[in-house]
Amino acid sequence: MSIWISWMVAAGVVVILELFTGTFYLLMIAIGLVAGGLVALMGSGHELPYIVAGIVGVAATLALHRSKYGWKKNSDASQDPNVNMDIGQSITVKEWQDNGNGKFSARAMYRGALWDVELVAPAAAAGVFTIVEVQGSRLMVRA
Incomplete structure (x- = not known):
């Protein structure tokens, strides 16, 4: 088996492992392995594919880490409409x-139950x- 085929098989194994972890970081390492395989396919020495694979893998991983898909800041679930379906909904307050x-x-009644409601912005x-x-059983509202 040619050495470049071994690089491609290793990239395929890393892609399969990525499917089990659910992160994109192993895909970036697989891109580095593919780059090493392409360098090996061009017929360079035995050391150059390792160097290229390392450089491309690290560069791709750093690029992913700095992108919007990389490290995400934890958001407060009490204010996140993706976590709590009540955020952004309307409620009628009578008094x-x-x-x-x-x-x-x-x-106030909301979704068939009485809730404690607190006003965030000054409009009474x-x-x-x-x-x-x-916040627990308390709804924070704004006009």
């Missing part, structure tokens, strides 16, 4: 209670509000 210091709270008039955060 606000003044808690002092500019804080207002209420009890009754009406329709948008849910911006969920």
Whole structure:
């Protein structure tokens, strides 16, 4: 078996391993292995494919890490509409209670149950509000 075929088989094995992990980092290493296989196919020495595979693999991994698909910042689940389906939904509040210091709270029906509602922005008039955060059984709303 030619040496370049061994590089391609190794790249295929790494791609298969990536399917089990669910990350893109092993795909970047596989790209490096393919680059090493292409260099071996061109008939260079035995050391050059290793060097090229290492450089391309590290460069691809660093590029992935700095992209939007790499390391992600953890977001607060209480304000993330991808985690909590209530964020962005509307709720009707009929009456606000003044808690002092500019804080207002209420009890309102939402999805068939009574919820504690707290006003985030200063607007104490009754009406329709948008849910911006969920803290336990308390809905934080904004006009």
